[in-house]
Amino acid sequence: MSTADFQIEEAEGGSARLRLTGDWTTAGLGRSAQSLSDKLSGRKISGVDLSGLGRFDTAGALVIVQASDCVFPADAWAERPEAGRVYAMVEKLERETAPPPRRPDPFTQTFAKIGHGVADVGAEFVLSMAFLGRLITSTGTALAHPGRIRWAAWFSQAERSGLDALPIVAVTNFFIGAVIAFLGANLLTQFGAGVFTVQLVAVAVLRELAVLITAILLAGRSASSFAAEIGSMRMNQEVDAMQVMGVNPFQALVIPRLAAMVLMMPLLTFIGMVAGFFGGLLVTWSQLDYGPAFFIQRISEDPNMGTHLMVGMIKAPVFAIVIAAIGCRQGMAVSGDVESLGRRVTAAVVQAIFAIILLDAIFALVFLELNL
Template sequence: MTAADFQIDDREGGSVLRLTGDWTTTGLGSGARDLQARLGEGRVTALDVSELGRFDTAGALTLVQATTEALPKDAWASRPEAGRIYAMVETLERQSAPPPRRPDALTRTFAKIGRGVFDIGHEMLLSMAFLGRLTTATGGALRRPGSIRWPAWFSQGERAGLDAMPIVAVTNFFIGAVIAFLGANLLTQFGAGVFTVQLVAVATLRELAVLITAILLAGRSASSFAAEIGSMRMNQEVDAMQVMGVNPFQALVIPRLAAMIIMLPLLTFIGMLAGFLGGMLVTWSQLSYGPSFFIQRISEDPMMGTHLMVGMVKAPVFAVVIAAIGCRQGMSVAGDVESLGRRVTAAVVQAIFAIILLDAVFALIFLELNL
């Protein structure tokens, strides 16, 4: 293989371009890349291909880009096959549409904002449609209790609830311990270390237990629901259910929803007990307040029942949100793995965002109710 090279002979009225070597993808070298710089604005009036070796589309494209006008057709008389390649590339290159002009930064920014607003509206519309179908399926299941798939309920309850007990208990235990550490460190400076017990109890009952438990299940169960149902959508199992006359919402969504509604309050209560245990151990070790004193301070406070009610009221609402978002994202999976990954991620993010937003709404409501 001989490297591509050229020679330019200047004449009156133009230049003669003499090509030597192999003008191919592998033969093009630095000499051929300098062709455009050497020609400049000059006009090629003649072409000498007597010493031209192999020739392909890469060499033709180099010639087209280096010259402002088409090379003479009669110059390829000794190499007609090379002339045909050059003519094809020259036609495609000269007549191809110019690349679209890239919008400026301001236009791209507003376009991105517009696409985001459209996506939010589209997601809200699909969520409302999913909620309508879920309500219809739930009503049908209540009218015909015999159609309820009890084995699926118990299976989902075990997987979404009982299997999550260790992680929920351990996490809330450490959260309660951290709150007790902070209370013991700050309140003892003002001689009010005894109120560390109330701080742990109120924070655990009203907010932390239900919030931490819901966030854990959002990452654990919402992603699981989206992945399971999404995989069935990819394998066309959901379509097969519809063909066989099985309602996918009654077979897939309602068991998961019911399992979450039943198990999340139970896990929340377990989280409260674990948070109390963590706070009690810290107050016992740091402030020398024994377990009997810890339990007595909690039981004698008349507001503890209200705080317990506030925390437990949130649990079923969070359960519905987690299950609905996870199943809705699973039902929206397309036929590719990339769509499955996006929907699983969206299920976790949307569930956690919805939990925090609803917790803030509950805080405002209970504040107005003086609870």
């Protein structure tokens, strides 16, 4: 195999006569491609000598086409008609190929991404409102016809989303209460007010931390589970099969999960409060030498503890509705591929946590205005 090579001879009128030698193939091109392109740039080819041309394939034809800008004499390939056919095919494809699309500048791309994001948020809001409407209708139907309620599904979901979450909820709130007590003991003792560590733990756990930590844990645990379960059924067309058999998917899939969360969230929140108190009690006992009797007495003597407890428990069912609705909504939106399932499960967790924090801020403003 000989390497591809060429010679250019000057002709009349500033044109050039091209002589090709060697094998113009993929393996034989070497550096001839760039060299030919540089030397033929802007020049007219008046003739071609193919007497020294060896093997010839589409790679060699593409180099010549690009170097000569698709301009070759009509009789250039008379000596090698088979090479001429290869050249004609490549030249036609190169001439008819559309130029690559021009990439927009970064400024345009940035605004395009913002526009797509706004459009996606709007579409998600519309679909969420439609889901909420169907959810309200299905809930009203279930309450109007209690005989149609699938009690077995309700208890099953209550056990899976509620009772099975007791250990993680209790342990997490225990450590949260302990951390708050450590901070209070460290800061308040500097001002001689270490005794108020008990009130700090009680108020923080009752009003905010117990319900908030429990809701976030369930958002990561139950919302993702709801989205994955219903999404898998959507992928396997089980939801479509339910509709064909006359079963309302909302009554069979969404309502039991919603009811289970609404029933179990207050219970889990209360257990989280107790666990947070226990963590704070152990820290104040070990760090400040305040025994359990003193801890309980300080809490029971404060007349505002009942209000703090009520504030925390009011949030629990609202957070439960949000977690269950978002998880089921994302599960119902899954299409037929695994990638869609993964995106929807991730969206369920992120949206649920965001909604919980947003609602908690709104509750804080409302209770502040109500002086509670």
